Amino acid sequence: MSVAAEVEAANANYAASFTKGDLQLPPQRKVAIVAYVARALGLEEGDAHVIRNAGGKATDALRSLIISQQLLGTREIIIVQHTDCGMLTFTDEDIRAKIRADLNQNTDHIAFLPFEQLDQSVSDDISLLKESPLILDVPITGYIYQVETGKIVRVANQ
Amino acid sequence: MSVAAEVEAANANYAASFTKGDLQLPPQRKVAIVAYVARALGLEEGDAHVIRNAGGKATDALRSLIISQQLLGTREIIIVQHTDCGMLTFTDEDIRAKIRADLNQNTDHIAFLPFEQLDQSVSDDISLLKESPLILDVPITGYIYQVETGKIVRVANQ
Secondary structure (H helix, E strand, C coil), X not given: CCHHHHHHHHHHHHHHCCCCXXXXXCCCCCEEEEECCCHHHCCCCXXXXXXXXXXXXXXXXXXXXXXXXXXXXXXXEEEEEECCCHHHCCCHHHHHHHHHHHHCCCXXXXXXXXXXXXXXXXXXXXXXXXXXXXXXXXXXXXXXXXXXXXXXXXXXXX | CCHHHHHHHHHHHHHHCCCCCCCCCCCCCCEEEEECCCHHHCCCCCCEEEEECCCCCHHXXXXXXXXXXXXXXXXXXXXXXXXXCHHHCCXXXXXXXXXXXXXXXXXXXXCCCCCCCHHHHHHHHHHHHHHCXXXXXXXXXXXXXXXXXXXXXXXCCC
């Protein structure tokens, strides 16, 4: 059975006990989160605008963050990346060579955004957003989620 | 109190009762989901590689989807967009004019990916992935999540 069929069955159960809340379009806590994990942050559905991508990279979330601020009114950004992340295990050259070998396609035009150091990756992402003229001057905080302990550890950024 | 401070407090509670599971790096169900909602799909943390962005657009998830297939081994894609979506409420021209007025910045180089019809948006995203030489030939299913009922409705794609 495909996962799609399972998802349809699970959703039928979910919808059967669904009670329409008052979820409003703008995230109630006015925060945008670029993250791998959400449950560990104690936020409920509708509290935050959650953006997830491979690595939790702000560089690949710029379109969503601008929309979040301009149209959904979020006024804080939290970045969460995590230990044991797949993005620590390869380079652009590695994945491009694999795609060339497997699919015979060139992907030199895609920056896959792997990184070697988690702290540096989070700090770089904070800096990029702070310096972007397209992002409002709002609080930006970065964390590393430790998959071994469930804890988030704040990353310093000057 | 900033949301970051609240998140830190909530995470301290979360981590205090954290028991290390055997979450492995590759998603166990080998599925990548481009979605706005995850809870309504009955999937647990670690089952799927969840990608979230403004609109749930596959066009803005291509980097993550390629990594998901090439490095995390996912072999199915599910796209979920939702009713009452903010992306139905503006055009590229609207948001570019707002950013010009508020921040005096030009964003003609950014495609914000709004859409007028949900069905068309999901179907277009499925087509784009099916036709991309960078995406493996795997099952791709698209749904619209109805925020009024909690139900997902499958979108036809020929």
